[in-house]
Amino acid sequence: MLRIDLAEVRVGPVETTGELAADDPLLGEVDPGMTLAAPVRVKGRISSAGEGKFYWRASLETVVRAECRRCLAAVEVPVSASLGVIFAHEGDVVEDAGCYVIPVRAKTLDLGRAVREEVLLALPRFVECRPDCRGLCPKCGANLNDGPCGCAPAGDPRWDALRALTQLERKGD
Ligand SMILES: [Zn+2]
Numbered sequence: 001m002l003r004i005d006l007a008e009v010r011v012g013p014v015e016t017t018g019e020l021a022a023d024d025p026l027l028g029e030v031d032p033g034m035t036l037a038a039p040v041r042v043k044g045r046i047s048s049a050g051e052g053k054f055y056w057r058a059s060l061e062t063v064v065r066a067e068c069r070r071c072l073a074a075v076e077v078p079v080s081a082s083l084g085v086i087f088a089h090e091g092d093v094v095e096d097a098g099c100y101v102i103p104v105r106a107k108t109l110d111l112g113r114a115v116r117e118e119v120l121l122a123l124p125r126f127v128e129c130r131p132d133c134r135g136l137c138p139k140c141g142a143n144l145n146d147g148p149c150g151c152a153p154a155g156d157p158r159w160d161a162l163r164a165l166t167q168l169e170r171k172g173d
């Protein structure tokens with residue numbers, strides 16, 4: 001469960017296991033070029049860290065689908081993150097990465113918001129279908145991973161000579 005009864009946590013650490021669906025509205029603002037291809041699986045444990053403070057250690061796992069930044073092929077990339085998150089009452093905590101405010105009278109704690117933010121932080125800035133992706137030809141748009149497209153790379157006259165040669169060879173076939 002990602003909704004935690006804080007009274008329980010004050011008694012002792014509580015296991016936090018759950019998942020957010022890939023289309024969970026909490027995740028709606030994920031980079032428009034990226035979508036989640038799998039639910040976000042969350043596993044961890046939350047414990048009391050003093051008056052009005054809670055410490056949550058957890059791991060997240062999901063899969064992101066995006067276009068390869070070179071060849072635009074759809075790619076699915078696993079994403080995972082380890083979290084060490086503090087929840088505390090306003091005033092007790094500077095809200096920044098890894099710190100979340102909980103209302104003073106809150107009886108339950110919804111981990112969904114923290115999960116969402118931590119997923120956003122864990123997303124890769126870009127994806128590539130493979131480290132040596134050759135991308136698309138800037139002239140004809142062909143996917144160069146499928147082989148050379150026959151265009152000469154701009155501005156290198158040596159290729160013109162080479163192309164003339166290969167055309168000669170073809171004529172000779
Ligand atoms: Zn690629």
Ligand SMILES: [Zn+2]
Nearest residue numbers: 137140149151
């Ligand atoms: Zn080309």
